[in-house]
Amino acid sequence: MEDLDRLAAAAAALPASCGPVRIVGVDGHAGSGKSTFAERLSDALGGAPVLHLDDLATHQELFTWTDRLLTTVIGPLTRGAAARYAPYDWTHRTFGPERVLEPAPVVLIEGVGAGRRVLRPFLARLLWMDLGAEESWARGRRRDGPAQREFWDGWTAAEVRHFSADPSKPFADLLVRQGSTGYEWLQQPSVTA
Template sequence: MVEDFSALAARVLSGPARCGPVRLVAVDGPGGAGKSTFAGRLASALGGAPLVHTDDFASAEDPLGWWDRFEAQVLAPLGNGRPGRFQRHDWERGELAEWHDVPVVPCVVVEGVSSARRVVAGRLTLAIWIETGRDERLRRGLDRDGPEALGFWRSWMAAEDRHYAADRTAERAGLVVDGLPALPHDPGRSYVRLR
């Protein structure tokens, strides 16, 4: 079913704020699923809502164990009605880089692998899962990172598989979106809902 981002934004804004005064939306799914694109379009439909990428916390060496820093620097402050502030992880240099502010606003969008993990479920206004086949995700990843990244992608996908099997994120999502839709639609304004 084709749905408009504007209607999704209205749904989010009419939902309860569960992270202090903030409506927190998580756009989750495995690497290469299309999360960043979807989240950017949703953030725009929400009037330019702040968009936080979990890739700014994760690293090749630590794909999923960075949550404590995200909790301390973003979620805890927002939950207490204070701005968040985090230091971006620079993947190329392998170290923390510049600081970013996350204001206290009606809605903040978080996107990335494990952004809707079970530990944050009670603070989310909406968890969105992007469903895309494994072969397509790998193709997208290698198109972006180059064929020499195949080993990295295999290792990353294995870590994702373990996490999602234990967390069961997709089953808890309030919205599941087709990351490679065949149904005709205007991707700048709409998306294809699976459930």
């Protein structure tokens, strides 16, 4: 946890990137461990809010949720106001009751596409979960079980198209690898957006 504490302290010391907020994006392939890592980093930050992009995506809009994110989350945070969004229910295929995301010193946004081109200007730091696509997808398929096999078949093709058109990894500030004893970071020089 000492490394996560250092990463948390570094994130909290960054200049604000979205109004008064420092947004840290956690991107990577589906199944790469983004949600778990974001929750652990949130804990190290004393309970920083975490927005899961799965709450904004839908079956019909796997990657076309950008306008919803900019309008309901980024816009209010830029003004120092609370963001309000309705999370998508993947089982019932409808949006659920509204949630509030208060502006905080650090807000984590995790999910495939957290480092996409249109969001990078609002990010204080971009982290990439450094696990290959095939291994990530195998982990995700095991996690979700055979009932989601058809969804995963469509998802992997959509993810390949997304990262081909709008890659995040080359713009990551840090590559995060999960090892047997915790996480390790690899510094990656950022590419100009």
